[in-house]
Amino acid sequence: MRTLEQTTQEILELATKHFKVAPGSLKAEDDFYKKLGIDSLQTLDMLSRLEDHFHIELPDYEVQGVSDFKTLAERVQARL
Amino acid sequence: MLDLSKYSSIGEAVRDALETWPREVCLYESDRSEEKQRITYREFKERSLPLAKWLEDSGFQAGDRASIIMTNQSKWLISAYAIFYCGGTLVPLDYKLKPEEQWTLLKHSAANVLITEYPIWRQLSGSAGRAEVPNVKTVLVTEAPPNADLAGAASWESAKGSGQPVFVPRKRDDLACLVYSSGTGGTPKGCMMTHGNYLEQCVALTSIYPFWPGVKYLSILPTNHAIDFMVGFFGPFICGAAVVHLRTLRPEYVREAFTKYQITYVSLVPLVLKNLQKGLQARIDELPPAKRRIFEQLRNINKALTKSRPLLPFSRLLLKQVHDAFGGKLQAIIVGGAFTEPQTLQFFYDLGIPVANGYGLTEAGTAVTVNDLRPFRADTVGKPLPGMEVRIVNPDADGIGQVSVRSRTVMAGYLNEPELTAQTIVDGWLMTGDMGRFDATGHLQLFGRKKNMIVTEEGKNVYAEDVEQAFEGLPVKEYCVFAANYIWPSRSMVGEQLVLVIHLDHGQSFSEELGKEIAVRNSRLSNYKRIQGIVVYEEDFPLTASLKIIRVSLAERLGQLARDKAILPV
Numbered sequence: 100m101r102t103l104e105q106t107t108q109e110i111l112e113l114a115t116k117h118f119k120v121a122p123g124s125l126k127a128e129d130d131f132y133k134k135l136g137i138d139s140l141q142t143l144d145m146l147s148r149l150e151d152h153f154h155i156e157l158p159d160y161e162v163q164g165v166s167d168f169k170t171l172a173e174r175v176q177a178r179l
Numbered sequence: 180m181l182d183l184s185k186y187s188s189i190g191e192a193v194r195d196a197l198e199t200w201p202r203e204v205c206l207y208e209s210d211r212s213e214e215k216q217r218i219t220y221r222e223f224k225e226r227s228l229p230l231a232k233w234l235e236d237s238g239f240q241a242g243d244r245a246s247i248i249m250t251n252q253s254k255w256l257i258s259a260y261a262i263f264y265c266g267g268t269l270v271p272l273d274y275k276l277k278p279e280e281q282w283t284l285l286k287h288s289a290a291n292v293l294i295t296e297y298p299i300w301r302q303l304s305g306s307a308g309r310a311e312v313p314n315v316k317t318v319l320v321t322e323a324p325p326n327a328d329l330a331g332a333a334s335w336e337s338a339k340g341s342g343q344p345v346f347v348p349r350k351r352d353d354l355a356c357l358v359y360s361s362g363t364g365g366t367p368k369g370c371m372m373t374h375g376n377y378l379e380q381c382v383a384l385t386s387i388y389p390f391w392p393g394v395k396y397l398s399i400l401p402t403n404h405a406i407d408f409m410v411g412f413f414g415p416f417i418c419g420a421a422v423v424h425l426r427t428l429r430p431e432y433v434r435e436a437f438t439k440y441q442i443t444y445v446s447l448v449p450l451v452l453k454n455l456q457k458g459l460q461a462r463i464d465e466l467p468p469a470k471r472r473i474f475e476q477l478r479n480i481n482k483a484l485t486k487s488r489p490l491l492p493f494s495r496l497l498l499k500q501v502h503d504a505f506g507g508k509l510q511a512i513i514v515g516g517a518f519t520e521p522q523t524l525q526f527f528y529d530l531g532i533p534v535a536n537g538y539g540l541t542e543a544g545t546a547v548t549v550n551d552l553r554p555f556r557a558d559t560v561g562k563p564l565p566g567m568e569v570r571i572v573n574p575d576a577d578g579i580g581q582v583s584v585r586s587r588t589v590m591a592g593y594l595n596e597p598e599l600t601a602q603t604i605v606d607g608w609l610m611t612g613d614m615g616r617f618d619a620t621g622h623l624q625l626f627g628r629k630k631n632m633i634v635t636e637e638g639k640n641v642y643a644e645d646v647e648q649a650f651e652g653l654p655v656k657e658y659c660v661f662a663a664n665y666i667w668p669s670r671s672m673v674g675e676q677l678v679l680v681i682h683l684d685h686g687q688s689f690s691e692e693l694g695k696e697i698a699v700r701n702s703r704l705s706n707y708k709r710i711q712g713i714v715v716y717e718e719d720f721p722l723t724a725s726l727k728i729i730r731v732s733l734a735e736r737l738g739q740l741a742r743d744k745a746i747l748p749v
Contacts, residue, residue, distance in 0.1 A: 132706045133702065139450075139706070140451060140454050143428060143429050143430065144429070146429065147429050147430075158298070158426075159250070159429075160250065160296070160299070163274070163298075163299075164275075164277055164302075164705075166702070
């Protein structure tokens with residue numbers, strides 16, 4: 100079982116790769132809308148990637164109002 | 180389609196629809212790739228009447244208000260009908276709002292019943308705002324896990340009264356819905372929409388974009404939004420058509436739904452439409468050169484032959500692959516909620532996919548003008564719908580002035596805001612605050628706004644005043660939020676943004692620390708409400724005797740500054 104830190108790190112790595120940003124430039128506290136310049140649709144797309152990676156089902160409502168990686172990682176962790 | 184001239188209320192018309200098409204499917208509900216259920220009109224009735232009876236037994240009466248905060252799903256529509264059946268007024272709220280914002284609007288609306296989903300209720304019930312809203316006495320929660328703590332709510336699935344509920348008739352002038360066009364932070368703008376407003380709007384819209392049994396409308400825009408309420412509930416129901424709900428709005432499942440259900444209509448906000456365009460363009464760009472050339476030739480043939488009007492069967496044959504990706508039965512994409520860039524509209528039309536763009540606002544009962552596609556004019560928002568009188572007030576030398584509307588679809592006013600209502604509806608004309616002009620062929624063109632607000636590409640109205648609370652206590656002498664286009668009028672509806680104007684204390688400089696403080700407060704706002712620039716103003720703000728900022732004067736003074744130099748990044 101992953102720790103929350105590991106989950107967070109994996110999410111940051113996935114986002115770094117998917118949105119093609121400089122390695123190491125994303126932090127857990129970052130607002131991903133702002134940092135990645137993405138909209139709500141791209142966020143939904145990111146969720147699908149997370150589901151594939153972690154082999155979980157993440158309903159859309161789980162990420163309502165979530166805009167930072169840390170909270171997102173907590174939501175993922177709760178479903179692992 | 181039912182003859183709506185015979186009806187006085189939404190409830191009455193839907194009640195007849197349920198009797199008229201008992202065997203037709205009215206709702207499909209899918210979660211990811213799996214269809215969870217399909218419901219006929221008869222089953223819809225069988226599921227909604229016990230809920231109506233339960234509401235009736237719990238003391239819910241004619242004129243009482245009941246709010247729905249749910250994602251798009253069958254229980255949204257079943258609940259709405261049960262509320263109308265009891266003669267209630269529906270308060271549809273945005274499920275994407277934060278819990279405190281939802282409580283603010285629940286308090287303002289004076290709703291005494293709330294119907295919501297378990298995940299939403301979990302957040303709402305734990306929010307401090309709940310204590311301040313004693314008016315919400317009954318809460319029904321859908322899909323709660325067994326033995327879950329419902330925090331004083333009752334289970335929606337168990338809310339079944341026995342026996343036949345009494346249908347409560349309503350008049351056309353009675354309030355059907357309270358729809359919040361904005362105002363979670365400042366003055367809540369609760370548009371009082373009557374049954375007559377909806378009946379008239381439905382007749383107008385379906386005269387151009389008809390529904391019939393067999394039509395499948397894909398409901399993606401939130402149903403609390405005026406557009407989806409009309410074309411994703413009332414419109415299809417009074418025509419015997421069906422609505423498709425997806426519990427997951429991931430792009431891959433939306434794409435799948437088009438082909439799986441052979442969707443006839445869908446409504447999208449410009450942001451989603453642009454995203455679709457991007458996806459299609461990427462696929463076109465990937466074609467090998469020879470195939471690409473053939474594709475371009477076919478697209479050019481389609482463009483030439485559909486210049487004066489759409490020829491759907493022809494376009495479907497000519498550009499089969501594109502149309503097949505949309506299920507092959509798509510009649511039109513309805514786009515609304517915000518201004519759509521002409522090049523996006525033209526992109527789809529050239530592929531033989533009509534995009535029904537238009538212009539509307541909640542206050543006017545949704546749509547005011549719609550592109551009738553004869554011919555398609557991407558550079559306009561179409562012509563006024565039947566029954567709409569639209570005029571341009573105080574036009575300038577170019578014919579551009581404020582768009583005003585008179586129609587039976589115009590709201591009765593803003594709840595508890597007589598002054599605001601009097602400023603907005605003048606001698607029966609709704610002053611929209613949008614600037615426009617008619618061209619020689621009677622098509623409306625829009626050129627910016629007169630209002631201190633923006634509309635995002637996701638169709639969200641954001642009034643500058645509503646955002647100000649987030650900066651309360653900011654260590655500056657004074658501050659104010661403006662729509663940049665309000666300060667520097669622009670004849671454009673795209674790229675709108677909010678800016679924070681600050682006046683520093685004597686001797687204070689714009690420090691890095693202050694910049695960070697603004698950024699942190701900004702990040703606490705919902706994504707679409709955030710300011711995108713800061714203006715440092717060096718003079719005192721003009722104030723009234725009661726020390727309120729005179730925004731109009733301040734905007735005029737700020738307008739003297741050069742826009743590009745004045746706006747600093749957040």
